[in-house]
Amino acid sequence: MPQTSSITAPRLTSLSHGGGCGCKIAPGVLSALLARHAPLFKPSADLLVGNETADDAAVYRLNDEQALIATTDFFMPIVDDPYDFGRIAATNALSDVYAMGGTPILALAIVGMPINVLPHEVIADVLRGGESVCAEAGIPVAGGHSIDSVEPIYGLAAMGLVHPKRVKRNADARAGDVLILGKPLGVGILSAALKKNLLDAAGYRVMIEATTQLNRPGATLSELPGVHAITDVTGFGLLGHALEMARGAGLAAHVRLADLPWLDQAQAYAAQGVITGASGRNWASYGESIRLGAGVDDTARALLTDPQTSGGLLVACAAQETERVLDIFRSQGFGHAAVIGEMREGEPGVHVE
16 A cells, blocks of 8 residues: 655755756866865776766776766756656756767666655655656666655666767867757756746646657767767756867867757746856856857856756767758657757867857
């Protein structure tokens, strides 16, 4: 018999100081923290991807045909519906596997919940939402760990496989590469509108559809030699993750504001000042490396730094592969995929035109 509870459920978002990938430690603070310690262990040559380029996941070569992808991602609620919260968090965690060009094989649940505050059926719905996404990805939730915490937290430790020669780091873009974005932007804006009780049912549906769409094209894109680098756009916003790609490659990323895809209503809400605090923290962390064109106003800047929860893949590919990459995205249901810029020679940074 299912466990029942007499506890009245509060809004999930009311229990946390942040939500989704907006919970991330600001990139500048994170860099300072990581710089304060030296590695205690010399990594093996089989560690193909570590933390040297702020990539999406670690990759370890098992043999000539297989490399293991390992990642973890968890956060506090971005929505009040517990089932949707679980789905979004699981989709976001599995995205890191796809961003490396791999295919997930299993996941472990990471659960922190205020046991005496939330009804147990609410917590069960969070877990059920995560399990539903893993089932869609064709993998089991094979275990995990839980704690009683002040704020609700959920996510996954996920593992996947990729051929060692098909690993797609975020640092291998080349001059002349085209930049393609797989999902529209604006998740943080819509989540801020939701928290202020401004988001209507249509806007909520748009946000859920985007944040629960698995970034499966990454596994297919890894098979193309002309795809040089992939990352996913999450908590640091488009500018932050494009900057990581630019710094890793030693190139300048040029982004065309007019070509960016947006979630319905996101631009309108941003124009009304409905933005997240994480947007400002992002800009404070990396703004000195961004060059904004004359037509980029404060609203556009807030949109460009908006934290994306379970955002789209950002792909750097040879120009001749552009249509093939777009066809892969569109054939898998990513109708908003768009060419948004290119990589050029120059001082590492991001230029918005």
